[in-house]
Amino acid sequence: MNITREEALAYVKPHLKTSRYEHTVRVADQAVELAERYGVNHHHAEVAAALHDYAKYKPLEEMRRWIVQDRRLPKDLLDYHHELWHGPVGALMLEKEIGLSDAAVRSAIDCHTTGKKHMSQLDKVIFLADYIEPGRDFPGVDEVRKIAKSDLDQACALALKNTIIFLVQKGRTVYPNTFHAYNDFI
Ligand SMILES: [Fe+2]
Ligand SMILES: [Fe+2]
Numbered sequence: 001m002n003i004t005r006e007e008a009l010a011y012v013k014p015h016l017k018t019s020r021y022e023h024t025v026r027v028a029d030q031a032v033e034l035a036e037r038y039g040v041n042h043h044h045a046e047v048a049a050a051l052h053d054y055a056k057y058k059p060l061e062e063m064r065r066w067i068v069q070d071r072r073l074p075k076d077l078l079d080y081h082h083e084l085w086h087g088p089v090g091a092l093m094l095e096k097e098i099g100l101s102d103a104a105v106r107s108a109i110d111c112h113t114t115g116k117k118h119m120s121q122l123d124k125v126i127f128l129a130d131y132i133e134p135g136r137d138f139p140g141v142d143e144v145r146k147i148a149k150s151d152l153d154q155a156c157a158l159a160l161k162n163t164i165i166f167l168v169q170k171g172r173t174v175y176p177n178t179f180h181a182y183n184d185f186i
Contacts, residue, residue: 001047001102008050011098015054023135024053031129038152040121048108048126051100055090063089080175087113115160115181124156131159157185 005028013021028049035045055063063085067073073088091109094100108126111119115127132145132155140162148155160182167174 001043001105003047003098003100005043005046005050008047012051012054015057017057020053020056023133024050026133026135027052027126027129030133031125034125034129034148034152035122037149038121038125040125044102044105044108044122045125045129047102048105048122049129051090051094051105052109052112052126052130053086053090054109055086055093058086058089058093060085066092076176080173084113084175087111111177111181114175114177115156116177117180117184119156119181119184121152124152128152128155128159153185157182160185 009021009025009028012024016024028046031045031049032042034040035042060082063082064078066089067075067077067085070092072092077085077088088110091100091106094109095106100106104120104122107120108122110116111123112126112130116123119127128144128148132141132148140158144155144159144162147158160178164174164178164182
């Protein structure tokens, strides 16, 4: 893959708030640490992490248009919270804008918020890095951090469980891919 971590970070920076950019840098550091621990390609991990929130602040109408028009995007996204759109839409925007051709990296960006069925090791690393980066502070994150030191799957399972419980307690919907991911790990 012919994009460096620095190039990826420089590309996303103007599209993010400062706090979100700082989160992105921490996710990249965390992803590299996890990649090294679990034998995942460390360059793929740092580039996927650098790019993962690229579409976070794109106008909702622009993202909606992508979901309606690109046949690769599942239409049921429109029935769920728009917070979930930036992963799948961002992956395809990056393919178009910077020629991000690596399907494994695009997949990791795609499912970083929701998880999905049959997650790859890279998918898991990015999902988990986004969840446990040192700036995160919510109930249960320390336990996930602890498990992430020894068991990638168990850590993902707990992060998904916490996410599902949180959404249910708030009375919010849960995107089906999150259940599929959770079921895979159990
Ligand atoms: Fe995100
Ligand atoms: Fe993120």
